[in-house]
Amino acid sequence: MYFFCPVFPTFTKTPSDIRVKAGNTARLECHAEGSPPPEIAWKKDGGDDFPAARERRMHVMSNDDVFFIVNVKAADMGVYSCTAQNVAGVIVANATLTVLGNFTDSLFKLIMFFFTKNIFY
Numbered sequence: 001m002y003f004f005c006p007v008f009p010t011f012t013k014t015p016s017d018i019r020v021k022a023g024n025t026a027r028l029e030c031h032a033e034g035s036p037p038p039e040i041a042w043k044k045d046g047g048d049d050f051p052a053a054r055e056r057r058m059h060v061m062s063n064d065d066v067f068f069i070v071n072v073k074a075a076d077m078g079v080y081s082c083t084a085q086n087v088a089g090v091i092v093a094n095a096t097l098t099v100l101g102n103f104t105d106s107l108f109k110l111i112m113f114f115f116t117k118n119i120f121y
Contacts, residue, residue: 013030020097028097042080044048079094
């Protein structure tokens with residue numbers, strides 16, 4: 001007689017907080033082990049809505065545990081969660097993606113425009 005004893009997932013790779021310039025590629029890694037082998041899923045800010053996925057800029061390489069976003073934009077900023085789940089349980093690891101770039105310069109210029117035009121008075 002054979003008894004199957006599920007093993008709770010454990011991370012062997014967890015994503016790290018990253019800072020990426022707008023237009024470059026963001027790369028997050030995540031891998032877990034357990035029995036049966038856990039399934040890996042990604043979320044952004046707690047949900048399944050990825051601007052990068054809608055624009056076909058997101059790629060998940062399941063064979064080497066890598067999640068890519070190419071041509072990173074401000075809309076991609078947020079907390080990305082890697083979830084590993086099997087019948088024994090679920091674990092989650094988070095990483096924050098910060099996008100650096102010209103959009104902050106544009107926001108500063110817009111604010112300065114409003115102040116110099118006395119719109120707030």
